[in-house]
Amino acid sequence: xxxxxxxxxxxxxxxxxxxxxxxxxxxxxxxxxxxxxxxxxxxxxxxxxxxxxxxxxxxxxxxxxxxxxxxxxxxxxxxxxxxxxxxxxxxxxxxxxxxxxxxxxxxxxxxxxxxxxxxxxxxxxxxxxxxxxxxxxxxxxxxxxxxxxxxxxxxxxxxxxxxxxxxxxxxxxxxxxxxxxxxxxxxxxxxxxxxxxxxxxxxxxxxxxxxxxxxxxxxxxxxxxxxxxxxxxxxxxxxxxxxxxxxxxxxxxxxxxxxxxxxxxxxxxxxxxxxxxxxxxxxxxxxxxxxxxxxxxxxxxxxxxxxxxxxxxxxxxxxxxxxxxxxxxxxxxxxxxxxxxxxxxxxxxxxxxxxxxxxxxxxxxxxxxxxxxxxxxxxxxxxxxxxxxxxxxxxxxxxxxxxxxxxxxxxxxxxxxxxxxxxxxxxxxxxxxxxxxxxxxxxxxxxxxxxxxxxxxxxxxxxxxxxxxxxxxxxxxxxxxxxxxxxxxxxxxxxxxxxxxxxxxxxxxxxxxxxxxxxxxxxxxxxxxxxxxxxxxxxxxxxxxxxxxxxxxxxxxxxxxxxxxxxxxxxxxxxxxxxxxxxxxxxxxxxxxxxxxxxxxxxxxxxxxxxxxxxxxxxxxxxxxxxxxxxxxxxxxxxxxxxxxxxxxxxxxxxxxxxxxxxxxxxx
Amino acid sequence: xxxxxxxxxxxxxxxxxxxxxxxxxxxxxxxxxxxxxxxxxxxxxxxxxxxxxxxxxxxxxxxxxxxxxxxxxxxxxxxxxxxxxxxxxxxxxxxxxxxxxxxxxxxxxxxxxxxxxxxxxxxxxxxxxxxxxxxxx
Numbered sequence: 184x185x186x187x188x189x190x191x192x193x194x195x196x197x198x199x200x201x202x203x204x205x206x207x208x209x210x211x212x213x214x215x216x217x218x219x220x221x222x223x224x225x226x227x228x229x230x231x232x233x234x235x236x237x238x239x240x241x242x243x244x245x246x247x248x249x250x251x252x253x254x255x256x257x258x259x260x261x262x263x264x265x266x267x268x269x270x271x272x273x274x275x276x277x278x279x280x281x282x283x284x285x286x287x288x289x290x291x292x293x294x295x296x297x298x299x300x301x302x303x304x305x306x307x308x309x310x311x312x313x314x315x316x317x318x319x320x321x322x323x324x325x326x327x328x329x330x331x332x333x334x335x336x337x338x339x340x341x342x343x344x345x346x347x348x349x350x351x352x353x354x355x356x357x358x359x360x361x362x363x364x365x366x367x368x369x370x371x372x373x374x375x376x377x378x379x380x381x382x383x384x385x386x387x388x389x390x391x392x393x394x395x396x397x398x399x400x401x402x403x404x405x406x407x408x409x410x411x412x413x414x415x416x417x418x419x420x421x422x423x424x425x426x427x428x429x430x431x432x433x434x435x436x437x438x439x440x441x442x443x444x445x446x447x448x449x450x451x452x453x454x455x456x457x458x459x460x461x462x463x464x465x466x467x468x469x470x471x472x473x474x475x476x477x478x479x480x481x482x483x484x485x486x487x488x489x490x491x492x493x494x495x496x497x498x499x500x501x502x503x504x505x506x507x508x509x510x511x512x513x514x515x516x517x518x519x520x521x522x523x524x525x526x527x528x529x530x531x532x533x534x535x536x537x538x539x540x541x542x543x544x545x546x547x548x549x550x551x552x553x554x555x556x557x558x559x560x561x562x563x564x565x566x567x568x569x570x571x572x573x574x575x576x577x578x579x580x581x582x583x584x585x586x587x588x589x590x591x592x593x594x595x596x597x598x599x600x601x602x603x604x605x606x607x608x609x610x611x612x613x614x615x616x617x618x619x620x621x622x623x624x625x626x627x628x629x630x631x632x633x634x635x636x637x638x639x640x641x642x643x644x645x646x647x648x649x650x651x652x653x654x655x656x657x658x659x660x661x662x663x664x665x666x667x668x669x670x671x672x673x674x675x676x677x678x679x680x681x682x683x684x685x686x687x688x689x690x691x692x693x694x695x696x697x698x699x700x701x702x703x704x705x706x707x708x709x710x711x712x713x714x715x716x717x718x719x720x721x722x723x724x725x726x727x728x729x730x731x732x733x734x735x736x737x738x739x740x741x742x743x744x745x746x747x748x749x750x751x752x753x754x755x756x757x758x759x760x761x762x763x764x765x766x767x768x769x770x771x772x773x774x775x776x777x778x779x780x781x782x783x784x785x786x787x788x789x790x791x792x793x794x795x796x797x798x799x800x801x802x803x804x805x806x807x808x809x810x811x812x813x814x815x816x817x818x819x820x821x822x823x824x825x826x827x828x829x830x831x832x833x834x835x836x837x838x839x840x841x842x843x844x845x846x847x848x849x850x851x
Numbered sequence: 852x853x854x855x856x857x858x859x860x861x862x863x864x865x866x867x868x869x870x871x872x873x874x875x876x877x878x879x880x881x882x883x884x885x886x887x888x889x890x891x892x893x894x895x896x897x898x899x900x901x902x903x904x905x906x907x908x909x910x911x912x913x914x915x916x917x918x919x920x921x922x923x924x925x926x927x928x929x930x931x932x933x934x935x936x937x938x939x940x941x942x943x944x945x946x947x948x949x950x951x952x953x954x955x956x957x958x959x960x961x962x963x964x965x966x967x968x969x970x971x972x973x974x975x976x977x978x979x980x981x982x983x984x985x986x987x988x
Binding site for chain 2: 755757758808
């Protein structure tokens, strides 16, 4: 929006200020370095690839939206093609539903953060709420069919907000008519309880756990500091629920060590447990858990898990052992939970750069061959394209030397994996001080930047404070990307957030306020250093770094080439929308349709958009009640294509929350 | 500014009846702007409801309406006071217009643009005193 930039520039020129300018995305030069070393499974021998007698569950049809990512391969690809780039401008609200489960944090409940993907399956739309209720809706009208309320504790036990990313669905391969719980819906709670209810009635399934509930905390036996929060719905395949969990970051040195549980979908009985950390180290560390969604190759029988960083997140001096599964993408045998291969994406992670989304599985055509691939997006903004059978890189991963730590006791890794092609979604260096923010702060941004340690990507945390970019707030968040498997066009949204990590020696550390989800003082109790985590803002709350703050990009996975990269969304502050060229921090994910559209919420400006897959241009947008920090569901019901967003907000973006479910369709 | 112009009574005109069309228009537009700004501020789901910017614009439109009414009906105030008020109205129109633009409140922006035109016409047509029953000579 050139006009808006001119107006802004004029405004500040009138006041004698330097006009603002936006920054184009810089991409590093492509690298032809050789592939990284072989995948590196955890201690012990990697399992052999599972036998190939696996097949997709018969009830999972491509025209459904039956899982968190639309399908088990996390492609987020919708086959309905009624809504096209030509007619999307006519898209109108078809229906709207309000769950009532919303909190702005002003009462006795924490703020709600709602990122649920609606599921369309069994001719019903299933929604999980941040109060941990399940609501079943008519997909064509939004009328409520039933609701299930577990009366969960609405307390911030691990997360600062009440969070939910939806529900999971399972059904028997051959459901018996008239029998209950042949089709089930599951929801987890922050206090580690997993509920299973009948998908047709919403009544708890008595055969699942104890009267319809499995207490996952029964397996929380090591370094038990908090419950294993079940905010991400399980992944479902072959009558099995695959379940990770979320915890509390930055508070303690030792935390519950990361686990993934496989449960019988009917009974909730434990089939196997995957442990991400060796037993020898759990007296000094923890987590390396799987808090995001997972993907499955139903034919290979492999479960792909994004493993997060170990605790304490910003100091690794007491966990110098190699923890090869931490901050990795790892493939497990779905039947046994054994590691088939694993690739560590950050060595000795001291930035909290969790692997945080389900890898997207797609077959890439390269050098005349069709290669079973996965694409792993990341907080660090790198896109890893691996052979999903072996974990070997399809596009080279090189080990690059990175800065050393100057913190007593710390020993940062000498090198880190780097991918030049596909180009990272974020630049390698932070964008520099934004003149407008600097002027408004009377030069405070520049002065602060000059004091901090800044040596580019992977600058370690330091005692004087380090500029970290990309930092824990993104790159790409838990939504990951989407792919059109017919063209292998991959689309991913990302954020450019500059944060400052300052380690504070224990004797000097004083617990002070925490502000929202990702800034403030965090004790890292047990470690020799506490942490001050800041987003680099001026006194007015304006980012000190140059925009754009968020982008949406498309890549050709057959070549790795970036097709387009555009600022996405708008920053909104005090109600005022900033120029479109500034983009917005994004949380959520895109969905691609067969007709060549991208549907996405994710931005700060409380708008949902349809975007042309070929060009990246916004073709349609609609205002909703809060930032739609979830991925939409796209489905056809009774001959009509619907696009459904849940609109919940996220305190990282704005203190603006909602309980809205909104469906769009073309008018008759 | 027309405030410096001399005026004479015209016999047969009805006194104290506001006939300054541009100022009248400005008052009407300001009143509509207050209503629009109020709707923007308190109507949930429009993207800016209950935001600082929406409250700011609501205040600025109320001030605009008050200032317009004072200029319109206060015929006895000294020229310098009217001049200051007219200047403040100009700033209010400009500031509210800017704010409306950044709030994506385009109806309000259009009202400010029309208000600015009315203000300009009033300024250059020489009727800014709003003195009913008189004409500028």
